[in-house]
Amino acid sequence: MTLTHLLPTLRLTMPDPLDRDSWPEFTTATTTDVVVAGVSLIRLAEWCGTPCVHTAAAVVPGTGGKPSDSELAAVVVLRVVGVTPRHGGGLDVRLDGELHLVAALTAQARLIGRASTIRDTQAHVGASVIDLPGDLRVGDLLAVPVRGVARLHDVDPRRRPAAEGETPLGYCGR
Template identity: 50%
Template sequence: MTLTTIIPSLRRSIPDPLSADRWPEHTVATTTDVLVAGISLLRLVELCGTPCVHTAAAVVPGTHGRPSPTAQACVVVVRILDVERMPADPTASTRPLRVIVDGDLGHAHPVPSEARLVGRVSTARRVVAECVSSDEQTVVVPVPEDIHVGDLLAVPCVDTVPLRALREH
């Protein structure tokens, strides 16, 4: 558990830590963005729209960020199209969420535990949400409880994924 998990208001001044082994080479988080090999994911979305994918060298596990000479990894950025809050369960501490995104993460081999909001700071606690594409591919990801339509999610993926595999058919 990280300090930003325990005290979410700290996210305004320090970014959530990244697991260096799960992201592509030279990935750095800021409070509102993620830079992969020097490329801002927010700027990439400005230029390309969503869904979009950025590929770079994978990291050799256990090296705290040393790039692999052969393996590749990528980050997929998707936009939230709809947020459905499920009926409250009296025995649960939170209401489950279902978010509809504009890209199919099911074929991307995502690392859902590392998904993160980009584009704005959220001080809401994280909850588990079903992240669903329009063709009903589902991936379970942690998202801020205050997630809303238009938000961007960046999700690191093992290996590479072509953009056409993310697009809805």
């Protein structure tokens, strides 16, 4: 449990800590953004729309962030398109993309684009239950790290090839 989890108002002045082994190389967090190898995920979503994918070298586990020479990791940025309170607590959340075809590390999912001072709640996203701020709303952006490569057509069903062997649209194909 982190300080920002215990006292969510701290998120206004300090970012939630990242598990360095779960994110791609050179990933840093601010109070409202995640930057991967120099690329702001908020800006990436502005440029490419959502869902979008950013891939970089994976981190060698236990090295404090040393990039791997051979392994890749990715981050998927998704937009919240629906939020419904659940009877008994928590939220049902719909996203503009899917995570079931990639090795998403949903425990590391984080809100980007704004800092929330509301305590986390259990957000039911498809088959996953993720701790996210209780004031999650339509239009919010989530960044989710992925082990290995995530292709855009894996997270965006609108971009899946119609037939096997077709080339998917580019990563910023608007």
